[in-house]
Amino acid sequence: MNSYRTNIEGFEIRFATEEDVPLILEFIKALAEYEKMLDEVVATEKGLKQSIFVQKQAEVIIGEEKGKPVGFALFFHNYSTFLGKANLYLEDLFVKPEYRGKGYGKTLLSFLGKIAVDRDCGRLDWWCLDWNTTSIEFYKEMGAVPMDEWTVYRVEGEQLQRLSKFCD
Template sequence: MAIVLRDATEADVPLIYDFIHELATYEKLAHAHVGTHEDLRDTLFRHKYAHVVLASMDGADVGFALFFFNYSAFLSKRGLYLEDLYVRPSVRGQGVGTTLMKHLAALALAKGCRHMNWTAIDWNTPAINFYVGKTVGATLMNEWKIFQLQDDSLTRFAATTTTE
């Protein structure tokens, strides 16, 4: 079966939403999926903060990659950050994830990027093995920790007037 990739359009918002929800459920984070269709329309298509590539097989939508471009001060070059990669369970192991990753790697190079970054939840062994194995060959960077300010903590920190 041929894997077909295409850039998402605004008409794909319901599909993108469903893929995000499926991924959140798989990651045991469905409670954290609070974005709406309107949020996706606004951020992906009106403001273009991020981009989505959709994958299909035999006319059925089977996966997606959501990404944006970032910057490395050390390299003084652009990078591509993969926010989400999801392939429906029924077609895993059939090359969809590899096809999406290769597409993003080629896009990164075409846009002058020197690196791609992404994260995986520490218990998601199939994803980690895919990323660091022979297929992708990425480096697992154990020495880095991810920090986040979100919602209340972001608001609270922004409102502080003291420095430490």
Template sequence: MSISVRPAIEPDAATILRFVRDLADYERDPEAVVATEVMLAQALFGPDPAAEALIADMDGQPIGFALFFHNFSTWTGRRGLYLEDLYITPDARGSGAGKALLVALAKIATTRGCARFEWSVLDWNDPAIGFYKSIGAQPMNEWTVFRLDGDALASLAAS
């Protein structure tokens, strides 16, 4: 079995959406996915891309992806790399594909001069947490993620 990592291309939009839906199922929130293939293609490959993606292939077949974008730290004065989604199909877990994606992302971050490479993980996802700790990632336990969306976002914007 041969694992390779490559930048996603526009024809990968359908595969990425399938992986996003599979990830939402795994994270126990399948109804939350409202993205469409067209929306992802525009966001990733349109004239002003909002994010980038990598595809992990095993023997030429897609088995996972990582979707990421840049953020910025005022404390470091440099941009960072934020991993939004990492997903490997169940039958390919343990193959090294997840680590291959993280290695590729770390290389992108260092090549682009990023000060940090960050992501979030659900607190019940023990396999992922264990894996991330095994590669040297540290949890940011003193931070709490906040989110505004839906009616709360609209209400604040209208005030």
């Protein structure tokens, strides 16, 4: 099945294909601009094609209003040793501003929940910027609970290269 009907008239969700790579990059840049982080986007069409469609490191769903792409979500599996099963991790969820307020974001998130249930995942996780109160309220309305007792850590760039040398 190529697309999935939703409870919203004229709104469907489908899994992205290789032909959608330019659209995926467009959505990533639009989200980065919204988050005031556009200057941090170094993703390329070639890189997205390789990581999503060749290496299958992530998946993308696209929400369409009457065939026009209006939102997307990029996600992948991670694993919980405590649960002993895979989970879904939502990296990005974005609906174009002019299409917000129609329930499309809720429907995309709900579809991810369905994927997680269908794949017997233990949970669905994601991060949200602290200043993004609109999204925080949206997520709480959907039943999400903030994990305030956890701190996110990251190693990247030169530090990642240095870290990798400990096993040479």
